[in-house]
Amino acid sequence: MNGWVIGSLVFWILAWAVNARLSPSSDRWVRLFVPTLFGITVLVLWEGMVRGFGINPVLLPAPSAIATTFAGEIPTLWTDLVQTFFKGALSGYVIGCGAAVLVAIAVDRSPFLQRGLLPVGNFVAALPIVGMAPILVMWFGFDWHSKAAVVVVMVFFPMLVNTVEGLQASEAMQRDLMRTYAASYWQGLMKLRLPAAMPFIFNGLKICTTLALIGAIVAEFFGSPIKGMGFRISTEVGRLALDMVWSEIAVAAIVGSAFYGAVALAERWVTFWHPSQRRG
Template sequence: MMMVLLAVLVWLALWALNVRLARSAAGGVRAAVPLIFGLATLILWEGVVRGLEVSPIILPAPSAIAAKFVTEIPTLWVDFSQTVLKGALSGFVIGCAAAFAMAVAVDRSPFLQRGLLPFGNFVAALPIVGTAPILVNWFGFDWHSKAAVVVVMVFFPMLTNTVQGLRETDAMQRDLMRTYAASYLQTLLKLRLPAAMPFVFNGLKIATTLALIGAIVAEYFGSPTRGMGFRISTEVGRLGLDMVWAEIAVAALAGSVFYGTVAMIEKGVTFWHPSQRG
């Protein structure tokens, strides 16, 4: 019981520290606030698990997970490269590129645009992950089927965002390009694609999370004996929850880095957009 009490006290103390930090204005200090909050929550978790002697089958302590993580780095790396690098990343690139190309292709026909937008928006809201068993059946157990699931999942969000983005320029801007006697291609490259970039990146950011989900779900339906989804489902069966948590930590890390990378590129490309001018 002492452990739990102590952990709660530490949590409260760190929260109080956060309250003080939040009032100060310095930029570096502000970045510390969420980190301290995360640390405090980990300490609380550790304290509760140890103090109440929660069985590791229900909830392992963060220290146990960290230990498992360190000893299992080779396995985790194999799983990571199978699921994220081969499955999710290649699917992400193919799916987003295909959707982008298609959006540019239908761009010349307002009729098709009007048809694709509501349809694509509807499809983007559907549980596409359900196609995973079908695609695993078609493309086999290795990473190709995982990439296929990812392609299908990221295609429509990316398509609707790009189509929407290409419509963003207003008549005044297009007229200006016309007075410059710009060709279709020039207008597209110099005006409309740059103007579409905030939307394109919105689509890419949505696609990053979908890509990981797709790659992992597809592994539940059959995979070679490696991969994050495979490891999670077998370790859950063996009640090795510390390994499951270690895989989740990898997934969270991969997801955050993936998202962060796209967000950073966005910052570089759409520096002119109001949402990026801080």
């Protein structure tokens, strides 16, 4: 029975030895291979421990069991994903980040407001805003509108703070140059200050991808129609069907990483001039 435990431990040691040997190299494929092997090791260890020690699937299902459920429940997972991510999180993300950028541009014209808004915004960004979820569910009803509202509130302040900071990022010399060209305020904004703010804006956008997903899922704990990732997680936990819960988590992780990756890709495309994007 404990062949599983010993086998997975041996695999772990071998994989670690391979990684330790490969890691001094800086080849591109090695950089991809090493973390992948580590991830596989974790899965093998998990499977081995669950089988070897006969852990009750109610506590911790094996990766293979989760994969089976995942493959069998794809229609359900897809409806949940559409409800939570595409309707709730994504629309809230667009509205919240868009509003924050517009407010930041408006505030940017008044140094007085800026000085006041930055500390307040920083403070609010650190607050447990998820707590607003029950209130917003009460206001906007059970469907995805309330989830979008939670996401808007959650992403607004981190985004605002980042954009306000970014708009100050252009140097005095560059701004002077725009003045010598007799550029109007809008020209200066569009041609110099917004592009200069892009690294900060994208930093905010990246932080907000995770916040958006969290907000949409947690808001569903306070009331939702009978679909959605948060709804599924809370009901399946109640039924102790943990393989389904883990499948939802896998979906959340994949979508979260893909969302983050998409924003990071857009960043590379927009701010190709920034030192952090240089390669080689």
